[in-house]
Amino acid sequence: EVQLLQSGAEVMKAGESLKISCQGVGYTFTDYWIAWVRQMPGKGLESMGFIFPGDSDTRYSPSFQGQVTISADRSISTVYLQWSSLKASDSAKYFCARHSGQSIGDPHDSWGQGTLVSVSS
Amino acid sequence: SFVLTQPPSVSEAPGRTARITCGGDNIGTKRVHWYQQKSGQAPVVVIYFGSDRPSGIPERFSGSRSGNTATLTITGVEAGDEADYYCQVWDNSRDLVVFGGGTKLTVL
Numbered sequence: 001e002v003q004l005l006q007s008g009a010e011v012m013k014a015g016e017s018l019k020i021s022c023q024g025v026g027y028t029f030t031d032y033w034i035a036w037v038r039q040m041p042g043k044g045l046e047s048m049g050f051i052f053p054g055d056s057d058t059r060y061s062p063s064f065q066g067q068v069t070i071s072a073d074r075s076i077s078t079v080y081l082q083w084s085s086l087k088a089s090d091s092a093k094y095f096c097a098r099h100s101g102q103s104i105g106d107p108h109d110s111w112g113q114g115t116l117v118s119v120s121s
Numbered sequence: 122s123f124v125l126t127q128p129p130s131v132s133e134a135p136g137r138t139a140r141i142t143c144g145g146d147n148i149g150t151k152r153v154h155w156y157q158q159k160s161g162q163a164p165v166v167v168i169y170f171g172s173d174r175p176s177g178i179p180e181r182f183s184g185s186r187s188g189n190t191a192t193l194t195i196t197g198v199e200a201g202d203e204a205d206y207y208c209q210v211w212d213n214s215r216d217l218v219v220f221g222g223g224t225k226l227t228v229l
Binding site: 035037044045046047050059061062095097100103104105106107108109111112113114 | 217
């Protein structure tokens with residue numbers, strides 16, 4: 001069974017750095033794009049960017065370019081989303097989601113449970 | 122960037138047909154997917170590539186697209202269909218993925 005297992009909730013202060021994770025199990029991790037999706041409280045889904053773990057090809061949505069870093073560690077089938085200096089406006093739930101094929105145009109067929117990040121100012 | 126427009130809310134009585142639209146430039150030619158997100162849960166794909174239905178999704182869910190509008194249709198709406206629905210499109214000209222703003226379906 002394909003599963004994406006995300007790290008637990010984080011309570012942070014503005015200015016701190018943070019790295020959250022998403023481990024893929026039950027499939028060949030290097031063969032599928034993984035996306036990060038933000039959902040701010042009471043708001044909709046926003047695509048942040050994607051990574052292809054096979055070669056670490058990474059793309060960012062314009063709103064998130066330079067604000068976060070997406071990376072992958074193939075040896076432990078894990079993708080990361082990282083901030084160097086958090087802002088209160090980064091408070092949100094973050095989902096990782098697998099694209100069902102080898103194109104980012106393919107749908108997300110599996111989602112993580114979400115990681116809630118709370119940032120106080 | 123590519124903008125997708127959804128109505129904020131749609132309401133329908135049980136047993137009726139609910140239609141949720143997603144407007145975008147030439148969306149009829151693009152890869153369009155629809156997700157259902159129930160309160161406190163991760164989204165689930167209900168329609169992909171405009172009109173395909175994943176296994177396990179009831180036949181009551183269908184999708185279509187033409188011109189500048191894609192539509193998710195739920196026939197025989199049930200209380201359990203109450204959720205937020207999002208369209209998603211791949212903007213292949215910029216290699217980006219975009220979500221619509223979401224539509225809250227209320228079953229009266």
